[in-house]
Amino acid sequence: MRSVSILGVGQTPVGEHWERTLKDLAGEAALAAIADAGVDRIDGVFVGNMLSPTLNRQMHLGALIADWIGLRGVEAVKIESACGSGGSAIRAALLAIASGVMDVALVVGVEKMTDTPGHETTAALATAADADEEADQGVSFVALNALLMRRYMHAYDWRHEDFAPFSIQAHANALGNPYARLREAVTTSEYVNARMIADPINLLDASPIGDGAAALVLAAQGASGGGRTPVRLTASSVATDSIALHGRREPIWLSAVERSAKAAYAQAGVVPGDIDVFELHDAFSIMAALSLEASGFCERGKGPRLGLDGEIGLGGKVPIATRGGLKARGHPVGATGVYQVVEVVQQLRGEAGPTQVEGARVGMAQNIGGSGATVITHIVHGG
């Protein structure tokens, strides 16, 4: 298969962009990525989005966004796998280039979530769960994650405050990222005393929703724009699992994360210790812990230990959420997977500002749809 590089990246700040449309946001990120790449052609547009059918009453984002940014006529499509939509769109673009039918593709992840009342957003997010067996029972998405966290705390004897470093570190990193939504430090005391949402998940365990868009220009290796040194996509892997938590043999082990990560390591010829930056899917603190374990960065049940030992910081063994993560950069759900890869590229280019991981050479981004039902892992090597 043809190798694929990332030529350019673009993003909007994550926030409440009430004065701007979905198209505006997608366009800003897309045009920034194209300018960054320095290319003068795009053969295909791959849009990652989850909620526009419900929250924005707009489907058909492929053709819509292609036209909006001046690419009317080009091949275009929308990809959805709940909160894994952004990663899935990258995957689709990569396969299109690898097939040889196109040389340069644009990936845009976009989401606009803050124009609607909160209960509508909550109901829309629940469509990532199983409608017949979970959502119909009135379980929200945060409640499902609360069940996971409670079970995990019981199984491995962790206290709630042991998860504090995931939140604190993400917020600390976001201070150095102008595109992050929550640029404010958080203390252990604030974490412990934050308002409860779905016990044991409190406000500082949960990532904030947001409006935002991120974009990448991918190209067949060897292709080059007038822009920066390309970085190489050395692995791309997707695995799935039961959507309903009760359908899994062991709900607190993310088997799709394990399979997706292992396949990615094999493709890239690396081991977890080679990963300098890991942008993981910390939609909730519990997901950070579970992702670290199933991706092979620590033993089963030991995820919080990495945080407590200071190993998830910028100088640690496995720097995560280096630009704020879902927790503090924000989680515009269908765009998140693209933000993650944009941030990995910033790190590999040495453009991560105050959050730069020194000497970062290999980065991994892992995007998750549902509570581990679709997992997309990409590994990127610096130029």
Next chain:
Amino acid sequence: MRSVSILGVGQTPVGEHWERTLKDLAGEAALAAIADAGVDRIDGVFVGNMLSPTLNRQMHLGALIADWIGLRGVEAVKIESACGSGGSAIRAALLAIASGVMDVALVVGVEKMTDTPGHETTAALATAADADEEADQGVSFVALNALLMRRYMHAYDWRHEDFAPFSIQAHANALGNPYARLREAVTTSEYVNARMIADPINLLDASPIGDGAAALVLAAQGASGGGRTPVRLTASSVATDSIALHGRREPIWLSAVERSAKAAYAQAGVVPGDIDVFELHDAFSIMAALSLEASGFCERGKGPRLGLDGEIGLGGKVPIATRGGLKARGHPVGATGVYQVVEVVQQLRGEAGPTQVEGARVGMAQNIGGSGATVITHIVHGG
């Protein structure tokens, strides 16, 4: 790029399946296609669907359907380009196989539209149009097509009854397809006197919605199952246009159809006259006429002439809607593009029963999202 074949097909009848879930329908078609193909492995699942986020409160259909049919763990994703979702899912599966990362892929198109009140379905379908510039004005999807039909009748001096053959022929063909929703003959008098929906589109100009699923097993050429002789996908092409009708230079010329069809002819090395069966996107009579013209089967403005001259019948110059088309097989929107290719395969295998086009060797399926905004054309050659 690696060549791709179709090893197996499956489908459910189109209808009102109130007693069955979305998963049930998808599963029935998928398992039928896998059995027909005789394969013992599937490397990836590509789901085409438009409306499940709104009408069924269920996203994340890739992982959901993969798990439901016993393929938990496999790569899976959902693709959406409004009513072109099915064709786009076929395209995505084809690119994945062509890239070399997988050898056998399952495509499932599924839609469940009849459990909800009609006004909700109408509102959901309007999300295929531009939310900011069309739907926000209160224009429904049928109203947009009515504008096109009125303009076309004015420009080329056609009367409404000149479109009758599109409807009559589709209904006649559906009589021979046990999977069709409307298995009932229609006369010119019935056509002319049908209840008006959005002048000049009446009930017999419009395709019925429906619940249904269709599936295909695609494989790298050379791969074979225990099943039927494979047919070859010899062309696959996508083109887009402005979603909003007012954004197009000439609304009654489907330029994305023209570009998609021309690219497909070039890939397959054929001309329109070589096409023995053309499953076109006759969501409305006007779309049948416009598709025939822009695909090169007649001159501009002459689409209805083909019907009036008897050239769209099973023995005509360009047999269309041979199994009933969208008009009478029914239009479960995200599944339609997959139904079209299933029907082309039936024709090329000589399994189209009373609607068999004698000696059919080359078939074309053309799926459209919006009123010509995303056009996916596939050409298939018999074994």
